Amino acid sequence: DAGVTQSPTHLIKTRGQQVTLRCSPKSGHDTVSWYQQALGQGPQFIFQYYEEEERQRGNFPDRFSGHQFPNYSSELNVNALLLGDSALYLCASSSQGTDTQYFGPGTRLTVL
Amino acid sequence: AQSVSQHNHHVILSEAASLELGCNYSYGGTVNLFWYVQYPGQHLQLLLKYFSGDPLVKGIKGFEAEFIKSKFSFNLRKPSVQWSDTAEYFCAVNANAGNMLTFGGGTRLMVKP
Numbered sequence: 001d002a003g004v005t006q007s008p009t010h011l012i013k014t015r016g017q018q019v020t021l022r023c024s025p026k027s028g029h030d031t032v033s034w035y036q037q038a039l040g041q042g043p044q045f046i047f048q049y050y051e052e053e054e055r056q057r058g059n060f061p062d063r064f065s066g067h068q069f070p071n072y073s074s075e076l077n078v079n080a081l082l083l084g085d086s087a088l089y090l091c092a093s094s095s096q097g098t099d100t101q102y103f104g105p106g107t108r109l110t111v112l
Numbered sequence: 113a114q115s116v117s118q119h120n121h122h123v124i125l126s127e128a129a130s131l132e133l134g135c136n137y138s139y140g141g142t143v144n145l146f147w148y149v150q151y152p153g154q155h156l157q158l159l160l161k162y163f164s165g166d167p168l169v170k171g172i173k174g175f176e177a178e179f180i181k182s183k184f185s186f187n188l189r190k191p192s193v194q195w196s197d198t199a200e201y202f203c204a205v206n207a208n209a210g211n212m213l214t215f216g217g218g219t220r221l222m223v224k225p
Binding site for chain 1: 116118144146148154155156157158161163202204206211212213214215216217218
């Protein structure tokens, strides 16, 4: 039973560029949440997708957008990258109606 | 808005010492409480969770946590730590409104052999 998978593992971009990160949820899960974890801090909630719609959003600008596909996988897009966007981006999956989220290994984004 | 505070940023213990990591949350309604652990080079893993019922919950690897509603606390404990417990520990909360998790800043635990 595969857990949550994310790709790529690492990514280096320059300021102003755009990036797409991908996540496949744990088998049987239909809800995907994205978090940003800056160095030395706890994860911060970006948004959550269920039934291909954004259901909840944290305090992140519109440069952060996402998508969920019919197979429940999800993408996180960040436009006009800033140096401050450098972080570990975590995807978590769960089943709608349950409160336990399972995390993937993350994508380490470095913005130069 | 809910918030979570973890008082100890870094803790250093010797093997066999007892561990208690503090976690306090700020939210007026019903909450679900979690402790996650991040071992070096690995992803966040669920240690234990509290939804309702017995306020003393037991998790994996000998960890337990006690929910004290009057103190808005959910402290993590282990009677005797091992070197393999070296990791970063995160307390998290979500309110009934949805699955959004609010995390504390984390506590980095180092256990000396």
